[in-house]
Amino acid sequence: MESVVIETLEAHTPVAMVPNGPEDAAQHLMFRSSLVLQQPVLDPCMAVGFLPLPSSGLRVGQLVTMKWRVERLKDFKANMLSDKSDEVLYEVNASWENWMVAGRKRGHVPLSTNQGSRIVISILCVPLVAGYVRPPQLCLPSVDEANISSNPPGPHLVCVLPPALSSSYCVSA
Incomplete structure (x- = not known):
């Protein structure tokens, strides 16, 4: 978010208001103040999209590959990313109660x-x-969150099916 400062942050002397009529005969004072506003960024520099899951569905205990596409929407500007301009730091957040993540959950990926x-x-x-x-x-x-477009956003919930039924039997030798 960009900050915009209106006027200054210092106080000034009050301005006397002109009375409008006999009931307003007492002199009123008007104080002015300044506000610090934040403008939303309407022109994001990155887009993140959650790619579709397998059509066969998800099952408890079966590996699934989660994929996200990251795209640069405009040329790099020095104030949008920190450190290295040709690398993007990513982090995958998953509930440990619902998901077991195999591999790196955090790292750098090259992005032109x-x-x-x-x-x-x-x-x-x-x-x-x-x-x-x-x-x-x-x-x-x-990347500042205001500079990321997630349109359409990733799924809010996914359906995970119970494990497939299995049976076993013994064969005498």
């Missing part, structure tokens, strides 16, 4: 500074519970 550059970030997960659960979320800590 040119507009239209794209990468796909993938992680392997194992759903631990059946039902409607919130999927893991991808965060870009090195």
Whole structure:
């Protein structure tokens, strides 16, 4: 968010108001103050999209690959990212009660500074519970949240089916 300062933050002498009539005969004082406003960023520099899950559905105990596409919407500007301009820091946040994440949950990925550059970030997960659960979320800590477009946003809940039924039997040798 960008900050806009209106006027100054110092006080000034009050301004006397002109009375409007006999009932307003007493002199009133008007004080003016300044406000610090934050303007929303209406022109994001990055877009993050959650890619579709397998059509076969998710099952408890089965590996699934979660994928997000990250795209640079405009050329790099020095004030939008910290440290390295050609790398993006990512972090995957998942509820440990619902998901087991295999592999790196945090790291740097190369992303060109040119507009239209794209990468796909993938992680392997194992759903631990059946039902409607919130999927893991991808965060870009090195990019201000106001500079990220998530349109359409990732799914709020995904359906995880119970484990497939299995049976076993013994065969005498």
